[in-house]
Amino acid sequence: MADHKLDVTIVTPDGSVYDKKDATMIVLKTTGGDIGVMANHVPVVAGLKIDAVKVKFDDSEDEIAVNGGFVEFSNNVATIVADSAETPDDIDIERAQDAKDRAEQHIAHAKEVSDKDELARAEVALKRAINRLKLSEN
Structure with missing residues (x-):
């Protein structure tokens, strides 16, 4: 090298x-x-x-x-x-979009019930889904 x-x-x-x-x-x-x-x-x-x-x-x-x-x-x-x-090439766009939608739903639910742990997990899931979607667009 x-x-x-x-x-x-x-x-x-x-x-x-x-x-x-x-x-x-x-x-x-x-x-x-x-x-x-x-x-x-x-x-x-x-x-x-x-x-x-x-x-x-x-x-x-x-x-x-x-x-x-x-x-x-x-x-x-x-x-x-x-x-x-x-x-x-390995990103399944439909699966990533579904994960994004689910994470957004979990965030809304966590805010409704004031569950900080659920909110934190959902925010991480949303970041992961957005990262995958952003990369698949390039």
């Missing part, structure tokens, strides 16, 4: 979702803010927010919907361990 390239792997409890070599940069939304990581970056371990991970190459870019987890980067290898993750 050349000094100016990265290997990027995304794994979930269900297995490997993404594994590519020769990336020039990855862009992530971490719990501490947005970061971009290029080759020879200092080692990093960071928690991830629900958002798209962008993997940039010389002439293209991949986006992967990542729903939480963390990234570990060292020696030009980025490993993302996510709660769940999907590439745009």
Whole structure:
């Protein structure tokens, strides 16, 4: 591997979702803010927010919907361990829209009955569904 390239792997409890070599940069939304990581970056371990991970190459870019987890980067290898993750080709748009609709219903119900736990879970489900839908539109 050349000094100016990265290997990027995304794994979930269900297995490997993404594994590519020769990336020039990855862009992530971490719990501490947005970061971009290029080759020879200092080692990093960071928690991830629900958002798209962008993997940039010389002439293209991949986006992967990542729903939480963390990234570990060292020696030009980025490993993302996510709660769940999907590439745009793997996103079932109808299922994601149904999940969004259900989450919105749960949010309304949680507000009606003042259930903070249900509200928090529903808000996370809504963020995940919106992340998947947003990525599938690109």
